[in-house]
Amino acid sequence: MNNEIFEIIANRPVAKNTLEMVLSGDTEGIAPGQFVNLKLDGFYLRRPISVCDFGPGRLTLIYKVVGRGTEYMAGLGPGARLDVLTGLGNGYDTAPSGERPLLIGGGAGVPPLYALAKRLLAEGKRPAAILGFNSEDEIFYRDEFSALGVETAVTTADGSYGIRGFVTDAMDRPYTYFYTCGPGPMLRAVYDKSVTSGQFSFEERMGCGFGACMGCTCKTKTGHKRVCKDGPVLTKEEIVW
Amino acid sequence: MVNTSVTLSGLTLDNPVIPASGTFGYGYEFAEIYDINCLGSFSFKGTTREPRFGNEPPRIAESASGMLNAVGLQNPGIDRVISEELPKLRRVFHKPVVANISGFSIDEYVECCGRIDREEGVGLIEVNISCPNVHNGGMSFGTSPESAAAVTRAVKAVTKKPVYMKLSPNVTDIAAIARACEDAGADGISLINTLMGMRIDLKRRAPVLRNVTGGLSGPAVFPVALRMVWQVYEAVKIPIIGMGGVSGAEDVIEMMLAGATAVEVGAANLVDPLASKKIVEALPAVCERLHMENLKDIIGGAHHG
Numbered sequence: 001m002n003n004e005i006f007e008i009i010a011n012r013p014v015a016k017n018t019l020e021m022v023l024s025g026d027t028e029g030i031a032p033g034q035f036v037n038l039k040l041d042g043f044y045l046r047r048p049i050s051v052c053d054f055g056p057g058r059l060t061l062i063y064k065v066v067g068r069g070t071e072y073m074a075g076l077g078p079g080a081r082l083d084v085l086t087g088l089g090n091g092y093d094t095a096p097s098g099e100r101p102l103l104i105g106g107g108a109g110v111p112p113l114y115a116l117a118k119r120l121l122a123e124g125k126r127p128a129a130i131l132g133f134n135s136e137d138e139i140f141y142r143d144e145f146s147a148l149g150v151e152t153a154v155t156t157a158d159g160s161y162g163i164r165g166f167v168t169d170a171m172d173r174p175y176t177y178f179y180t181c182g183p184g185p186m187l188r189a190v191y192d193k194s195v196t197s198g199q200f201s202f203e204e205r206m207g208c209g210f211g212a213c214m215g216c217t218c219k220t221k222t223g224h225k226r227v228c229k230d231g232p233v234l235t236k237e238e239i240v241w
Numbered sequence: 242m243v244n245t246s247v248t249l250s251g252l253t254l255d256n257p258v259i260p261a262s263g264t265f266g267y268g269y270e271f272a273e274i275y276d277i278n279c280l281g282s283f284s285f286k287g288t289t290r291e292p293r294f295g296n297e298p299p300r301i302a303e304s305a306s307g308m309l310n311a312v313g314l315q316n317p318g319i320d321r322v323i324s325e326e327l328p329k330l331r332r333v334f335h336k337p338v339v340a341n342i343s344g345f346s347i348d349e350y351v352e353c354c355g356r357i358d359r360e361e362g363v364g365l366i367e368v369n370i371s372c373p374n375v376h377n378g379g380m381s382f383g384t385s386p387e388s389a390a391a392v393t394r395a396v397k398a399v400t401k402k403p404v405y406m407k408l409s410p411n412v413t414d415i416a417a418i419a420r421a422c423e424d425a426g427a428d429g430i431s432l433i434n435t436l437m438g439m440r441i442d443l444k445r446r447a448p449v450l451r452n453v454t455g456g457l458s459g460p461a462v463f464p465v466a467l468r469m470v471w472q473v474y475e476a477v478k479i480p481i482i483g484m485g486g487v488s489g490a491e492d493v494i495e496m497m498l499a500g501a502t503a504v505e506v507g508a509a510n511l512v513d514p515l516a517s518k519k520i521v522e523a524l525p526a527v528c529e530r531l532h533m534e535n536l537k538d539i540i541g542g543a544h545h546g
Binding site: 001002003039043044045046085204205206207208210211212213214215216217218219224229 | 265270
Protein backbone atom coordinates (compact mmCIF):
# COMPACT_ATOMS: atom_id res chain seq x y z
CA MET A 1 0.00 0.00 0.00
CA ASN A 2 1.16 3.50 -0.84
CA ASN A 3 -0.47 6.84 -0.13
CA GLU A 4 -0.02 9.18 -3.09
CA ILE A 5 -1.43 12.39 -4.48
CA PHE A 6 -2.63 12.08 -8.08
CA GLU A 7 -3.67 14.82 -10.46
CA ILE A 8 -6.50 14.35 -12.93
CA ILE A 9 -5.42 14.71 -16.56
CA ALA A 10 -8.72 13.72 -18.17
CA ASN A 11 -12.14 12.60 -17.00
CA ARG A 12 -14.44 11.81 -19.90
CA PRO A 13 -17.50 9.68 -20.63
CA VAL A 14 -16.78 6.47 -22.53
CA ALA A 15 -20.30 5.00 -22.40
CA LYS A 16 -23.66 5.58 -20.73
CA ASN A 17 -23.03 6.54 -17.07
CA THR A 18 -19.44 5.39 -17.45
CA LEU A 19 -16.33 7.57 -17.31
CA GLU A 20 -12.63 7.12 -17.89
CA MET A 21 -10.40 9.05 -15.48
CA VAL A 22 -6.73 9.41 -16.35
CA LEU A 23 -4.45 10.54 -13.53
CA SER A 24 -0.79 11.36 -13.15
CA GLY A 25 1.12 10.28 -10.07
CA ASP A 26 3.35 7.58 -8.67
CA THR A 27 2.12 4.17 -9.84
CA GLU A 28 5.02 2.23 -8.31
CA GLY A 29 3.90 -1.14 -7.02
CA ILE A 30 0.55 -1.28 -8.84
CA ALA A 31 -0.35 -4.65 -10.39
CA PRO A 32 -3.20 -5.83 -12.68
CA GLY A 33 -6.31 -6.77 -10.70
CA GLN A 34 -5.54 -4.45 -7.82
CA PHE A 35 -7.62 -1.41 -6.90
CA VAL A 36 -7.03 2.09 -5.59
CA ASN A 37 -8.99 3.86 -2.85
CA LEU A 38 -9.87 7.49 -3.48
CA LYS A 39 -10.49 10.16 -0.84
CA LEU A 40 -13.23 12.49 -2.06
CA ASP A 41 -14.04 15.86 -0.48
CA GLY A 42 -17.23 15.67 1.55
CA PHE A 43 -17.34 11.89 1.80
CA TYR A 44 -16.12 10.12 4.90
CA LEU A 45 -15.14 6.78 3.44
CA ARG A 46 -12.84 6.33 0.47
CA ARG A 47 -14.12 4.94 -2.84
CA PRO A 48 -12.44 1.75 -4.09
CA ILE A 49 -12.01 1.65 -7.89
CA SER A 50 -10.30 -1.11 -9.87
CA VAL A 51 -7.18 -0.29 -11.85
CA CYS A 52 -7.92 -0.34 -15.59
CA ASP A 53 -4.50 0.61 -16.90
CA PHE A 54 -1.25 2.01 -15.58
CA GLY A 55 2.22 2.94 -16.70
CA PRO A 56 5.04 4.99 -15.26
CA GLY A 57 3.40 8.10 -13.75
CA ARG A 58 0.01 7.36 -15.32
CA LEU A 59 -3.10 5.65 -13.98
CA THR A 60 -6.41 4.99 -15.76
CA LEU A 61 -9.63 4.23 -13.91
CA ILE A 62 -13.01 3.46 -15.44
CA TYR A 63 -16.02 3.85 -13.20
CA LYS A 64 -19.76 3.74 -13.45
CA VAL A 65 -21.85 6.47 -11.82
CA VAL A 66 -23.94 4.53 -9.33
CA GLY A 67 -24.23 6.83 -6.31
CA ARG A 68 -23.28 10.15 -4.83
CA GLY A 69 -19.57 9.33 -4.59
CA THR A 70 -19.19 8.43 -8.24
CA GLU A 71 -21.43 11.37 -9.18
CA TYR A 72 -18.95 13.61 -7.41
CA MET A 73 -16.07 11.93 -9.25
CA ALA A 74 -17.82 12.53 -12.58
CA GLY A 75 -17.83 16.26 -11.81
CA LEU A 76 -14.07 16.51 -11.32
CA GLY A 77 -12.00 18.10 -14.05
CA PRO A 78 -8.36 18.18 -15.16
CA GLY A 79 -6.04 19.62 -12.54
CA ALA A 80 -8.05 18.33 -9.58
CA ARG A 81 -5.93 16.47 -7.04
CA LEU A 82 -6.91 13.29 -5.25
CA ASP A 83 -5.48 11.53 -2.21
CA VAL A 84 -5.14 7.92 -3.35
CA LEU A 85 -4.15 4.68 -1.65
CA THR A 86 -2.55 2.46 -4.28
CA GLY A 87 -1.35 -1.13 -4.48
CA LEU A 88 -4.43 -2.51 -2.72
CA GLY A 89 -5.54 -6.13 -3.00
CA ASN A 90 -3.76 -9.20 -4.29
CA GLY A 91 -4.29 -8.77 -8.05
CA TYR A 92 -4.34 -11.49 -10.69
CA ASP A 93 -1.77 -14.27 -10.73
CA THR A 94 -0.69 -14.78 -14.35
CA ALA A 95 1.47 -17.84 -13.63
CA PRO A 96 -1.29 -20.46 -14.20
CA SER A 97 -2.79 -18.78 -17.31
CA GLY A 98 -1.45 -21.17 -19.94
CA GLU A 99 -1.02 -20.15 -23.56
CA ARG A 100 -4.57 -19.02 -24.32
CA PRO A 101 -6.35 -17.53 -21.29
CA LEU A 102 -9.89 -16.17 -21.59
CA LEU A 103 -10.79 -12.81 -20.03
CA ILE A 104 -14.48 -12.50 -19.19
CA GLY A 105 -15.76 -9.09 -18.09
CA GLY A 106 -19.23 -7.77 -17.42
CA GLY A 107 -20.03 -4.04 -17.37
CA ALA A 108 -18.04 -2.26 -14.68
CA GLY A 109 -16.08 -5.52 -14.32
CA VAL A 110 -14.36 -5.03 -17.68
CA PRO A 111 -11.69 -2.45 -16.66
CA PRO A 112 -9.32 -4.61 -14.54
CA LEU A 113 -9.10 -7.13 -17.40
CA TYR A 114 -7.50 -4.50 -19.63
CA ALA A 115 -4.33 -4.16 -17.53
CA LEU A 116 -4.34 -7.93 -17.20
CA ALA A 117 -4.54 -8.38 -21.00
CA LYS A 118 -1.50 -6.13 -21.41
CA ARG A 119 0.40 -8.08 -18.77
CA LEU A 120 -0.45 -11.44 -20.35
CA LEU A 121 0.58 -10.18 -23.80
CA ALA A 122 3.87 -8.93 -22.36
CA GLU A 123 4.44 -12.43 -21.05
CA GLY A 124 4.00 -13.80 -24.56
CA LYS A 125 0.55 -15.28 -24.03
CA ARG A 126 -2.42 -14.93 -26.37
CA PRO A 127 -5.46 -13.86 -24.34
CA ALA A 128 -8.96 -13.61 -25.82
CA ALA A 129 -11.70 -11.48 -24.30
CA ILE A 130 -15.47 -11.62 -23.87
CA LEU A 131 -16.96 -8.31 -22.83
CA GLY A 132 -20.60 -8.31 -21.74
CA PHE A 133 -22.92 -5.32 -21.50
CA ASN A 134 -26.65 -4.71 -21.16
CA SER A 135 -26.91 -2.80 -24.43
CA GLU A 136 -24.87 -1.05 -27.10
CA ASP A 137 -24.83 2.36 -25.35
CA GLU A 138 -23.01 0.81 -22.38
CA ILE A 139 -20.14 -0.66 -24.39
CA PHE A 140 -16.65 0.69 -23.73
CA TYR A 141 -13.07 -0.44 -24.42
CA ARG A 142 -14.05 -2.86 -27.21
CA ASP A 143 -11.66 -1.04 -29.56
CA GLU A 144 -8.95 -0.75 -26.91
CA PHE A 145 -8.94 -4.52 -26.36
CA SER A 146 -8.92 -5.13 -30.12
CA ALA A 147 -6.08 -2.64 -30.57
CA LEU A 148 -3.94 -4.73 -28.24
CA GLY A 149 -4.41 -7.60 -30.67
CA VAL A 150 -6.75 -9.43 -28.31
CA GLU A 151 -9.51 -11.36 -30.06
CA THR A 152 -12.56 -9.68 -28.52
CA ALA A 153 -16.19 -10.81 -28.51
CA VAL A 154 -18.93 -8.50 -27.25
CA THR A 155 -22.27 -9.65 -25.89
CA THR A 156 -25.30 -7.50 -25.12
CA ALA A 157 -28.26 -8.69 -23.09
CA ASP A 158 -30.71 -6.93 -25.42
CA GLY A 159 -28.95 -7.96 -28.61
CA SER A 160 -28.34 -4.35 -29.70
CA TYR A 161 -24.72 -5.21 -30.51
CA GLY A 162 -22.62 -8.32 -30.99
CA ILE A 163 -23.79 -11.62 -29.62
CA ARG A 164 -27.25 -11.49 -28.04
CA GLY A 165 -27.16 -12.81 -24.50
CA PHE A 166 -24.68 -13.05 -21.68
CA VAL A 167 -20.91 -13.58 -21.54
CA THR A 168 -21.54 -17.28 -20.98
CA ASP A 169 -23.10 -17.45 -24.46
CA ALA A 170 -19.66 -16.73 -25.93
CA MET A 171 -17.69 -19.18 -23.80
CA ASP A 172 -17.96 -22.22 -26.08
CA ARG A 173 -14.41 -22.12 -27.35
CA PRO A 174 -11.03 -23.52 -26.35
CA TYR A 175 -9.12 -21.75 -23.56
CA THR A 176 -6.40 -22.77 -21.14
CA TYR A 177 -7.54 -20.75 -18.10
CA PHE A 178 -9.84 -17.82 -17.38
CA TYR A 179 -10.00 -14.54 -15.50
CA THR A 180 -13.33 -12.88 -14.77
CA CYS A 181 -14.77 -9.78 -13.17
CA GLY A 182 -18.36 -8.56 -13.13
CA PRO A 183 -21.63 -8.62 -11.20
CA GLY A 184 -22.25 -11.50 -8.78
CA PRO A 185 -24.79 -13.41 -10.89
CA MET A 186 -22.44 -13.25 -13.89
CA LEU A 187 -19.54 -14.60 -11.85
CA ARG A 188 -21.72 -17.47 -10.69
CA ALA A 189 -22.78 -18.25 -14.27
CA VAL A 190 -19.15 -18.18 -15.44
CA TYR A 191 -18.22 -20.48 -12.58
CA ASP A 192 -20.86 -22.99 -13.65
CA LYS A 193 -20.07 -22.80 -17.36
CA SER A 194 -16.27 -22.79 -17.13
CA VAL A 195 -14.31 -25.93 -18.03
CA THR A 196 -10.90 -24.92 -16.67
CA SER A 197 -9.60 -23.38 -13.48
CA GLY A 198 -9.68 -19.60 -13.21
CA GLN A 199 -9.65 -16.48 -11.09
CA PHE A 200 -12.60 -14.30 -10.02
CA SER A 201 -12.44 -10.68 -8.96
CA PHE A 202 -15.04 -9.80 -6.31
CA GLU A 203 -16.61 -6.61 -5.08
CA GLU A 204 -17.86 -5.81 -1.57
CA ARG A 205 -18.67 -2.73 0.46
CA MET A 206 -15.41 -1.81 2.17
CA GLY A 207 -14.46 0.24 5.17
CA CYS A 208 -10.74 0.79 4.89
CA GLY A 209 -9.75 -1.13 1.75
CA PHE A 210 -6.45 -2.33 3.22
CA GLY A 211 -7.34 -5.15 5.59
CA ALA A 212 -7.79 -3.44 8.93
CA CYS A 213 -11.52 -3.24 9.60
CA MET A 214 -12.89 -6.66 8.59
CA GLY A 215 -15.74 -4.86 6.84
CA CYS A 216 -15.60 -6.95 3.64
CA THR A 217 -14.84 -10.48 4.82
CA CYS A 218 -16.22 -13.43 2.86
CA LYS A 219 -16.21 -17.17 3.46
CA THR A 220 -13.99 -19.33 1.26
CA LYS A 221 -12.98 -22.98 1.26
CA THR A 222 -9.60 -21.86 2.61
CA GLY A 223 -11.01 -19.76 5.46
CA HIS A 224 -12.33 -16.27 6.00
CA LYS A 225 -10.86 -13.81 3.54
CA ARG A 226 -10.91 -10.04 3.40
CA VAL A 227 -12.02 -9.08 -0.11
CA CYS A 228 -9.83 -5.96 0.08
CA LYS A 229 -6.60 -7.58 1.26
CA ASP A 230 -6.70 -11.35 0.62
CA GLY A 231 -8.78 -10.65 -2.51
CA PRO A 232 -10.33 -9.15 -4.52
CA VAL A 233 -9.13 -12.05 -6.69
CA LEU A 234 -10.05 -15.55 -5.54
CA THR A 235 -9.41 -18.80 -7.38
CA LYS A 236 -12.27 -20.97 -8.61
CA GLU A 237 -11.26 -23.72 -6.18
CA GLU A 238 -11.65 -21.60 -3.05
CA ILE A 239 -14.99 -19.93 -3.79
CA VAL A 240 -18.05 -20.65 -1.65
CA TRP A 241 -21.25 -19.33 -3.26
CA MET B 242 10.21 20.32 25.02
CA VAL B 243 6.70 19.04 25.56
CA ASN B 244 6.33 15.93 27.68
CA THR B 245 3.56 13.87 26.12
CA SER B 246 3.84 10.80 28.33
CA VAL B 247 0.87 9.60 30.34
CA THR B 248 0.37 6.76 32.79
CA LEU B 249 -2.54 4.33 32.84
CA SER B 250 -2.61 2.36 36.11
CA GLY B 251 1.17 2.05 36.26
CA LEU B 252 1.60 1.58 32.50
CA THR B 253 3.49 4.58 31.12
CA LEU B 254 2.95 5.47 27.47
CA ASP B 255 5.21 7.78 25.46
CA ASN B 256 2.11 9.58 24.31
CA PRO B 257 -1.65 9.21 24.84
CA VAL B 258 -2.45 8.07 21.28
CA ILE B 259 -3.86 4.54 20.98
CA PRO B 260 -5.50 3.21 17.78
CA ALA B 261 -8.84 1.72 18.80
CA SER B 262 -9.82 -1.91 18.64
CA GLY B 263 -11.34 -3.01 15.36
CA THR B 264 -9.71 -0.24 13.35
CA PHE B 265 -6.13 -1.44 13.55
CA GLY B 266 -6.28 -5.24 13.24
CA TYR B 267 -3.14 -6.59 14.88
CA GLY B 268 -1.09 -3.73 13.53
CA TYR B 269 0.46 -5.46 10.50
CA GLU B 270 -1.33 -3.52 7.77
CA PHE B 271 -0.21 -0.23 9.30
CA ALA B 272 3.32 -1.47 9.96
CA GLU B 273 3.61 -1.82 6.16
CA ILE B 274 3.49 1.96 5.79
CA TYR B 275 4.95 3.35 9.04
CA ASP B 276 6.78 2.32 12.18
CA ILE B 277 3.88 1.84 14.57
CA ASN B 278 6.21 2.03 17.57
CA CYS B 279 5.64 5.79 17.49
CA LEU B 280 2.21 5.12 19.03
CA GLY B 281 1.50 5.15 22.75
CA SER B 282 0.06 1.67 22.30
CA PHE B 283 -2.75 0.13 20.25
CA SER B 284 -5.80 -1.92 21.09
CA PHE B 285 -5.98 -5.09 19.02
CA LYS B 286 -9.06 -6.58 17.37
CA GLY B 287 -11.72 -7.70 19.87
CA THR B 288 -11.11 -11.31 20.81
CA THR B 289 -13.60 -13.95 21.89
CA ARG B 290 -13.17 -17.55 23.08
CA GLU B 291 -14.34 -19.10 19.80
CA PRO B 292 -13.31 -18.04 16.29
CA ARG B 293 -16.06 -15.88 14.78
CA PHE B 294 -16.91 -15.04 11.17
CA GLY B 295 -19.03 -12.10 12.27
CA ASN B 296 -22.09 -10.80 10.45
CA GLU B 297 -23.02 -11.37 6.82
CA PRO B 298 -22.20 -8.49 4.43
CA PRO B 299 -22.79 -5.66 3.81
CA ARG B 300 -21.16 -4.72 7.11
CA ILE B 301 -20.26 -1.12 6.29
CA ALA B 302 -22.32 1.98 5.51
CA GLU B 303 -21.41 5.64 5.22
CA SER B 304 -23.04 8.63 6.87
CA ALA B 305 -22.34 12.34 7.18
CA SER B 306 -18.92 12.69 8.85
CA GLY B 307 -18.89 9.08 9.88
CA MET B 308 -19.60 5.46 9.18
CA LEU B 309 -21.60 2.53 10.45
CA ASN B 310 -20.11 -0.90 10.97
CA ALA B 311 -21.72 -4.19 11.82
CA VAL B 312 -18.68 -6.44 11.64
CA GLY B 313 -19.90 -8.51 14.57
CA LEU B 314 -16.65 -9.36 16.37
CA GLN B 315 -14.97 -11.28 13.57
CA ASN B 316 -11.80 -12.74 15.09
CA PRO B 317 -9.77 -15.96 15.02
CA GLY B 318 -10.51 -16.82 18.66
CA ILE B 319 -8.29 -16.60 21.75
CA ASP B 320 -6.22 -19.74 20.94
CA ARG B 321 -5.02 -18.41 17.61
CA VAL B 322 -4.66 -14.86 18.88
CA ILE B 323 -2.22 -16.13 21.50
CA SER B 324 -0.42 -18.69 19.34
CA GLU B 325 -0.25 -16.79 16.02
CA GLU B 326 -1.30 -13.15 16.14
CA LEU B 327 0.53 -12.04 19.29
CA PRO B 328 3.94 -13.44 18.22
CA LYS B 329 3.51 -11.79 14.80
CA LEU B 330 2.38 -8.56 16.44
CA ARG B 331 5.48 -8.57 18.68
CA ARG B 332 7.65 -8.43 15.59
CA VAL B 333 6.17 -5.11 14.46
CA PHE B 334 5.23 -3.55 17.82
CA HIS B 335 7.62 -3.58 20.75
CA LYS B 336 5.61 -1.77 23.39
CA PRO B 337 2.91 -3.23 25.64
CA VAL B 338 -0.30 -3.65 23.67
CA VAL B 339 -3.90 -3.22 24.80
CA ALA B 340 -5.77 -6.55 24.63
CA ASN B 341 -9.43 -6.07 23.74
CA ILE B 342 -11.57 -8.96 24.98
CA SER B 343 -15.23 -9.60 24.32
CA GLY B 344 -17.62 -12.35 25.29
CA PHE B 345 -21.07 -13.85 25.38
CA SER B 346 -21.02 -15.04 29.00
CA ILE B 347 -19.19 -14.17 32.20
CA ASP B 348 -17.39 -17.52 31.92
CA GLU B 349 -16.08 -16.56 28.51
CA TYR B 350 -14.82 -13.16 29.72
CA VAL B 351 -13.11 -14.89 32.65
CA GLU B 352 -11.43 -17.50 30.50
CA CYS B 353 -10.21 -15.08 27.81
CA CYS B 354 -9.07 -12.37 30.23
CA GLY B 355 -7.34 -14.92 32.46
CA ARG B 356 -5.43 -16.32 29.51
CA ILE B 357 -4.49 -13.00 27.90
CA ASP B 358 -3.36 -11.73 31.33
CA ARG B 359 -0.47 -14.22 31.22
CA GLU B 360 0.82 -12.87 27.87
CA GLU B 361 4.00 -10.89 28.27
CA GLY B 362 3.39 -8.29 25.58
CA VAL B 363 0.00 -7.29 26.94
CA GLY B 364 0.08 -4.11 29.02
CA LEU B 365 -3.58 -3.62 29.72
CA ILE B 366 -6.84 -5.48 29.21
CA GLU B 367 -9.75 -3.60 27.71
CA VAL B 368 -12.94 -5.54 28.39
CA ASN B 369 -15.54 -4.82 25.74
CA ILE B 370 -18.99 -4.98 27.33
CA SER B 371 -20.40 -2.73 24.66
CA CYS B 372 -20.39 -4.29 21.17
CA PRO B 373 -23.68 -3.21 19.56
CA ASN B 374 -23.46 -5.69 16.69
CA VAL B 375 -23.87 -9.09 18.31
CA HIS B 376 -26.86 -10.59 20.03
CA ASN B 377 -26.95 -12.02 23.55
CA GLY B 378 -23.48 -10.74 24.32
CA GLY B 379 -21.32 -7.71 24.26
CA MET B 380 -23.56 -4.77 24.86
CA SER B 381 -26.06 -6.64 27.01
CA PHE B 382 -23.44 -6.72 29.80
CA GLY B 383 -22.71 -3.04 29.46
CA THR B 384 -26.22 -1.68 29.67
CA SER B 385 -26.89 -2.19 33.38
CA PRO B 386 -24.68 -1.30 36.36
CA GLU B 387 -25.28 -4.73 37.90
CA SER B 388 -24.15 -6.82 34.92
CA ALA B 389 -21.22 -4.48 34.18
CA ALA B 390 -20.11 -4.89 37.80
CA ALA B 391 -20.53 -8.66 37.62
CA VAL B 392 -18.21 -8.93 34.59
CA THR B 393 -15.70 -6.56 36.21
CA ARG B 394 -15.63 -8.50 39.49
CA ALA B 395 -15.24 -11.85 37.72
CA VAL B 396 -12.45 -10.61 35.41
CA LYS B 397 -10.58 -8.84 38.20
CA ALA B 398 -10.50 -12.07 40.19
CA VAL B 399 -8.43 -13.83 37.49
CA THR B 400 -6.12 -11.04 36.28
CA LYS B 401 -3.09 -9.12 37.50
CA LYS B 402 -2.87 -6.59 34.68
CA PRO B 403 -4.91 -3.38 34.67
CA VAL B 404 -8.50 -4.01 33.60
CA TYR B 405 -10.34 -1.24 31.76
CA MET B 406 -14.04 -1.71 31.11
CA LYS B 407 -15.11 -0.44 27.68
CA LEU B 408 -18.56 1.10 27.98
CA SER B 409 -21.44 1.58 25.61
CA PRO B 410 -22.93 5.02 24.91
CA ASN B 411 -26.29 3.33 24.21
CA VAL B 412 -27.45 3.73 27.81
CA THR B 413 -29.40 6.29 29.85
CA ASP B 414 -26.77 6.87 32.55
CA ILE B 415 -23.20 6.00 31.60
CA ALA B 416 -21.83 7.52 34.80
CA ALA B 417 -23.77 5.03 36.94
CA ILE B 418 -22.33 2.13 34.94
CA ALA B 419 -18.80 3.54 35.21
CA ARG B 420 -19.26 3.90 38.96
CA ALA B 421 -20.48 0.31 39.25
CA CYS B 422 -17.35 -0.87 37.39
CA GLU B 423 -15.12 1.20 39.67
CA ASP B 424 -16.83 -0.20 42.78
CA ALA B 425 -16.35 -3.73 41.39
CA GLY B 426 -12.60 -3.15 41.11
CA ALA B 427 -12.02 -1.87 37.56
CA ASP B 428 -8.67 -0.14 37.12
CA GLY B 429 -10.04 2.20 34.49
CA ILE B 430 -12.85 3.01 32.10
CA SER B 431 -12.65 3.10 28.34
CA LEU B 432 -15.36 4.90 26.38
CA ILE B 433 -17.23 5.22 24.09
CA ASN B 434 -18.00 2.22 21.90
CA THR B 435 -20.08 3.06 18.82
CA LEU B 436 -23.57 4.56 18.84
CA MET B 437 -26.22 2.27 17.44
CA GLY B 438 -27.63 3.52 14.17
CA MET B 439 -28.84 2.46 10.74
CA ARG B 440 -29.20 3.52 7.09
CA ILE B 441 -31.83 2.58 4.52
CA ASP B 442 -31.06 2.04 0.82
CA LEU B 443 -33.60 4.13 -1.09
CA LYS B 444 -33.59 2.00 -4.24
CA ARG B 445 -33.95 -1.31 -2.42
CA ARG B 446 -36.17 0.18 0.32
CA ALA B 447 -34.26 -1.97 2.77
CA PRO B 448 -31.58 -1.47 5.43
CA VAL B 449 -28.09 -1.02 3.97
CA LEU B 450 -26.55 -3.30 6.59
CA ARG B 451 -27.51 -6.96 6.60
CA ASN B 452 -27.52 -6.75 10.40
CA VAL B 453 -30.04 -3.87 10.03
CA THR B 454 -28.28 -1.79 12.71
CA GLY B 455 -24.64 -0.93 13.12
CA GLY B 456 -22.34 1.17 15.25
CA LEU B 457 -21.79 4.80 14.27
CA SER B 458 -18.27 6.17 14.56
CA GLY B 459 -16.25 9.02 13.10
CA PRO B 460 -16.25 12.78 13.72
CA ALA B 461 -20.07 12.76 13.90
CA VAL B 462 -19.92 11.16 17.37
CA PHE B 463 -17.09 13.25 18.85
CA PRO B 464 -19.23 15.71 20.86
CA VAL B 465 -21.29 12.84 22.29
CA ALA B 466 -18.16 10.95 23.27
CA LEU B 467 -16.63 14.06 24.80
CA ARG B 468 -19.75 14.70 26.88
CA MET B 469 -19.69 11.13 28.18
CA VAL B 470 -15.99 11.28 29.06
CA TRP B 471 -16.79 14.48 30.93
CA GLN B 472 -19.64 12.84 32.86
CA VAL B 473 -17.64 9.73 33.71
CA TYR B 474 -14.69 11.85 34.89
CA GLU B 475 -17.01 13.56 37.36
CA ALA B 476 -18.30 10.16 38.56
CA VAL B 477 -15.14 8.09 39.05
CA LYS B 478 -11.57 8.44 40.31
CA ILE B 479 -9.98 5.76 38.08
CA PRO B 480 -8.32 6.74 34.77
CA ILE B 481 -10.30 7.08 31.56
CA ILE B 482 -9.36 6.19 28.00
CA GLY B 483 -11.49 8.48 25.86
CA MET B 484 -12.51 7.76 22.29
CA GLY B 485 -15.15 8.51 19.70
CA GLY B 486 -14.51 10.44 16.50
CA VAL B 487 -11.01 11.60 17.42
CA SER B 488 -9.35 12.71 14.19
CA GLY B 489 -6.63 15.17 15.12
CA ALA B 490 -4.25 16.30 17.86
CA GLU B 491 -6.71 19.00 18.97
CA ASP B 492 -9.36 16.32 19.53
CA VAL B 493 -6.91 14.41 21.73
CA ILE B 494 -6.35 17.48 23.86
CA GLU B 495 -10.08 18.17 24.06
CA MET B 496 -10.67 14.60 25.27
CA MET B 497 -7.93 15.00 27.86
CA LEU B 498 -9.33 18.30 29.10
CA ALA B 499 -12.67 16.49 29.52
CA GLY B 500 -10.96 13.89 31.68
CA ALA B 501 -9.25 11.27 29.51
CA THR B 502 -5.75 10.11 30.47
CA ALA B 503 -5.23 8.47 27.09
CA VAL B 504 -7.17 8.70 23.84
CA GLU B 505 -8.07 6.10 21.26
CA VAL B 506 -8.31 6.87 17.56
CA GLY B 507 -10.78 4.71 15.65
CA ALA B 508 -12.49 5.33 12.33
CA ALA B 509 -9.85 7.91 11.34
CA ASN B 510 -7.37 5.04 10.82
CA LEU B 511 -9.64 3.50 8.20
CA VAL B 512 -9.92 6.65 6.13
CA ASP B 513 -6.29 7.69 6.50
CA PRO B 514 -3.97 4.82 7.41
CA LEU B 515 -1.46 7.41 8.63
CA ALA B 516 -3.98 9.19 10.89
CA SER B 517 -2.62 7.97 14.24
CA LYS B 518 0.97 8.68 13.23
CA LYS B 519 0.01 12.19 12.10
CA ILE B 520 -1.72 12.81 15.44
CA VAL B 521 1.35 11.64 17.39
CA GLU B 522 3.56 13.91 15.30
CA ALA B 523 1.27 16.92 15.54
CA LEU B 524 0.74 16.68 19.29
CA PRO B 525 3.93 18.40 20.55
CA ALA B 526 3.47 21.44 18.33
CA VAL B 527 -0.19 21.79 19.24
CA CYS B 528 0.70 21.52 22.93
CA GLU B 529 3.38 24.17 22.54
CA ARG B 530 0.96 26.51 20.82
CA LEU B 531 -1.47 26.02 23.73
CA HIS B 532 1.30 26.45 26.34
CA MET B 533 0.98 22.89 27.62
CA GLU B 534 4.39 21.65 28.74
CA ASN B 535 3.33 18.46 30.38
CA LEU B 536 0.39 16.72 28.81
CA LYS B 537 -0.55 14.79 31.92
CA ASP B 538 -1.20 18.07 33.73
CA ILE B 539 -4.17 18.86 31.50
CA ILE B 540 -6.19 15.71 32.29
CA GLY B 541 -9.63 16.86 33.41
CA GLY B 542 -8.38 20.43 33.14
CA ALA B 543 -11.70 21.77 31.86
CA HIS B 544 -13.49 20.82 35.08
CA HIS B 545 -13.42 23.77 37.44
CA GLY B 546 -14.87 23.93 40.92
